[in-house]
């Protein structure tokens with residue numbers, strides 16, 4: 001894919017700090033935010049200034065370095081205790097996307113392996129690992145897009161939910177990477193973009209990314225998806241994910257489960273695109289995936305406009321879990337994974 005089509009980089013390491021696009025300002029303004037300390041990044045992840053499972057993992061890896069950068073005159077044991085405290089603090093920002101824990105664990109393992117080395121050397125290695133996680137993700141997301149092409153016919157109406165593009169990853173994205181690459185290969189595709197209440201990642205971010213890439217799309221309200229499928233207007237559905245359990249149960253943005261049930265009822269292929277870093281084999285099934293609940297204001301307000309009476313009680317889960325039996329296949333950087341998922345997801349790591 002030509003680089004310019006996917007110029008958007010949601011996150012970058014710049015000399016001594018992290019620069020992110022503050023996604024809460026999109027699509028009206030492209031605002032960059034320079035993150036210089038761990039607390040600032042915790043807040044950015046919590047408030048979805050940086051968001052999307054892979055991007056959260058990359059952001060946390062850089063934040064880990066920001067957290068240890070100024071530690072001096074300490075024993076390795078003391079440094080270890082600080083490192084574990086930092087990992088626990090960053091993990092508390094958002095619970096569902098396993099990429100956060102995956103990246104933090106990868107850095108902790110790096111530190112443990114360097115126990116005899118000088119602290120300054122360990123710090124340098126942590127930054128190097130964060131940059132490696134970032135660069136690996138860019139390559140991985142491009143490969144996901146390429147691997148998914150056999151599932152996208154020359155002409156297709158594709159429905160997608162939330163945002164899974166360059167903004168949610170190091171670059172390219174996951175489900176959107178399949179769409180970007182299909183367009184680049186000259187396929188005649190059209191995308192139905194779910195607005196994705198309550199934070200409108202579809203309307204604000206996916207519409208913005210598809211516009212930048214000049215890919216034909218129409219924005220629809222979430223509750224239109226059933227009508228589209230019943231009317232034969234959807235050829236396939238592709239979404240991202242924040243955590244896949246060992247049996248293939250999949251946590252993704254709230255509303256994904258609804259789509260999967262409708263897809264099954266209408267015999268429409270339902271695909272999940274993801275990097276291996278989003279698979280959590282330690283959880284046997286999806287009921288074990290922690291589901292983030294977010295503030296009431298996201299439901300009772302639309303921007304700054306109140307849409308419900310004051311003191312309205314709400315329930316605002318940010319994710320739901322799609323059972324493996326509703327999923328046609330997973331698209332990963334190692335290829336397409338079909339049922340039986342328990343067996344075939346495990347094989348990806350052998």
Ligand SMILES: CSC[C@H]1O[C@H](OP(=O)(O)O)[C@H](O)[C@@H]1O
Nearest residue numbers: 051052053162168240241252253
């Ligand atoms: C490529 S992972 C994108 C994934 O993350 C989104 O969640 P959020 O916007 O809350 O970070 C959503 O679940 C997407 O599918």
